[in-house]
Amino acid sequence: MTFTTRPEILGTLGVATSTHWIASSVGMAMLEKGGNAFDAAVAMGFVLHVVEPHLNGPLGDMPALIRKAGDAAPTVICGQGVAPAGATIAHYRDEGLTMIPGSGLLATVVPGAFDAWMLMLRDHGTMSLREVLEPSIHYAAHGHPVLARVSGAIANLAEFFRDEWPTSAATWLPGGEAPAPESLFRNPDLAATWTRLLSEAEAVPGREAQIDAARTAFYKGFIAEAIDSWMREACVMDAAGGRRKGVLTGEDMANWQATYETPVSTDYEGWQVWKAGFWTQGPSFLQSLNTLNGIGLGEMDPNGAEFTHTVTEAMKLSFADREAYYGDPDFADIPAETLLSADYAAARRALIGDKASLDQRPGAIPGYEAWAEAAIARASQETETAGAGAGEPTMAHLTQRRGDTVHIDVIDRWGNSVSATPSGGWLQSSPVVPGLGMPLNSRAQMFWLQEGLGTSLKPGARPRTTLTPSMAQAPDGAQLAFGTPGGDQQDQWQLIFFLRLVHATRNLQAAIDAPLFHTGHFQASFYPRGTRPGHLMIEPAVGEAVIDDLRARGHNVEVAEPWTVGRLTAAQRDASGLLRAGATPRLMQAYAVGR
Secondary structure (H helix, E strand, O other): OOOOOOOOEEEOOEEEEEOOHHHHHHHHHHHHOOOOHHHHHHHHHHHHHHHOOOOEOOOOEOOEEEEOOOOOOOEEEEOOOOOOOOOOHHHHHHOOOOOOOOOOHHHOOOOOHHHHHHHHHHHHOOOOHHHHHHHHHHHHHHOEEOOHHHHHHHHHHHHHHHHOOHHHHHHHOHHHOOOOOOOEEOOHHHHHHHHHHHHHHOOOOOHHHHHHHHHHHHHOOHHHHHHHHHHHHOOEEOOOOOEEOOOOOHHHHHOOOOEEEOOEEEEEOOEEEEEOOOOEOHHHHHHHHHHHOOOOHHHOOOOOHHHHHHHHHHHHHHHHHHHHHOOOOOOOOOOHHHHOOHHHHHHHHOOOOOOOOOOOOOOOOOOOHHHHHHHHHHHHHHHHHOOOOOOOHHHHHHHHOOOOEOOEEEEEOOOOEEEEOOEEOOOOOOOEEOOOOEEOOOHHHHOEOOOOOOOEOOOOOOOOEOOOOEEEEOOOOOEEEEEOOOHHHHHHHHHHHHHHHHHOOOOHHHHHHOOOEEOOOOOOOOOOOOOOOOEEEEOHHHOHHHHHHHHHOOOEEEEOOOOOOOOOEEEEEOOOOOEEEEEOOHHHOOEEEEO
C-alpha cells in the first residue's frame, strides 16, 4: 500500500486541481454544471487572479497545453505578450539601465493572459462568458478569505505602496492597512471592471460574438484606453531604484492576439512528453530527459544521492543551454533541432561525472559560439556583482519579494484536458492601473540589453518565459497533465516528479509527496539575474546520509525547511477512462478535487 499525505483523487466525471482550493472547487463546479475542461480552466484562471493576487493577475501571462478528446497530441495556446514597440535596447540604455528592472513600468510587456483564456473559451469551451466570470466577480466583490502569504506580502510592501505606488495602496491596503490573514478581502475595482466588460460583451448576440466583444473591450476598448492613458503620465519607482516611465501603449495592445502553436516533444522510456516551444524554458525539460535516457535511473533509489546527483547534473547542462540558446523563434534562429537531437544528448550525457560541476557549460553548437560565450560571461559577471539587495538599498524588497506563479490541471468526463501556468501581473510587479484593480506584468525582465542574442530585447518579441505547463502520455495510453509554479524551479520539480512517476510509482500523490530538490547553479531568469555555482537545495526528508553523500560529491547543499520545496499539481486519465488527480500539501493551499 502506498502511503501519502492525501489520497490520490479518483473519479469518472472530472478532476480539477490547482494551487488554491477555491479555484479547484470552482473548476469542479463548472464540470458539475455540464461544462468541459476548457470552461473549468477559464473559470479557475480568473478566480486565481482574485485569491492569489501575489502570484498572478489579469494583466499577466499564460501559456497552456490543451488536448481535445481523441486528439493524438496537445496544442499550445501562447498567452505570452510581446515587447512594446518602444521597448528598444537603445531606449532602456538611455534610461541608465544595463539590466531590465524586476518591477515597474519598463518591466512590462503586452498583457497576454486574458486573450489566451478567451481564445480557449471561444474555440473549445461550451459555457458563456458570464458563467465563467461570475465566480471571480463574486469573490472580488464580496470577498474571499485572504491567505496569510497574501497578507504578509502586502504588509511587507505597505510603506512602499503608500510612498511610491498610491494606486496600489488604494487597492491592497483597505482602511490604510494590510488585510489580516483570513479576513474577507475585496477588490471592488476589479469586480467593476469585469462587470462592465460583461455588459459591453452582452450587448451583442451570440456566445462566440460576446467573447470576441470582450477581447475587443480589453485590447482596444476601455481597458486598453485606461492603460494607455495612465502610462502616458505615470513615472514610478522600480527595482533598479529610479522613477521611470514605461513604453507600453494602447496600440501595442491592439496589435497583439493570443495564438495556437505546435508543441515540442520527446520520448522517454516509452512515454511521449510535450512542452511549449523555445520561447519558454519548457524544452529544457525535454533536453534533461534526453540526457538521462538510458543512464539507468530506474536502478537508482529515487530518493537517494546517486539519483539526486545525476538528475541535478543533467539539469545544469540543460539550463546552461537555456541561457545560451533559447528565445523567440520568430525573432531569432534557435538551434532547436540540434538541442533536441539524440547525438547532442549523448554528448551532454558524457559530461556527467561523479562530482558536482561548478561551471556553466552550454553545449558547443557551430555558428552559435558568440551566444555561448555571452551566456558564460553574463553568469560570471552577475555572480560577482548582483545580490539580493542589488540596486538602491531601499528597493531591496522589490528584488527579494517578487511574485511567483499558479498552476491549473483539469480533465473532464470526455477526455478533454488542460495544463495551464498563469503568472505575472502580481501585486509586487507594478502599480495598480487606476480604476481597473489590476497591475501590469514584469515579464520583460527576462530580456537582455545586449544586441545579437536569442533573448535580446526587441519590439514585438516574446521574452523567454519560465512558464511551462506539461503533458505526457504513458505507454499504456494514460494521458497526464501536470505543472507547478516556481520560476526557474518549474522544470526542475516537474522533471523530478515525472521521473519518479516513470521509475518509482504511478500514484500521482505519492510522486508529488516525495522529497524534492532543485539547483540555483545557472543564471536566474529574474532580476538581478544571479548565479549560485554548485548550489543544491533539498528537503530534509531524504535523510542525513543522502545529504552528507551529496556534499561529499561537491554540491553546495542547502537544506530546506521541511515540506517547503515545490507546488506540483497533476491530473491523469487512464486508458479505461478512470480519472486521477493530486496536489502538493506544501504551503497548505493547493488541492485536487473530483468525483
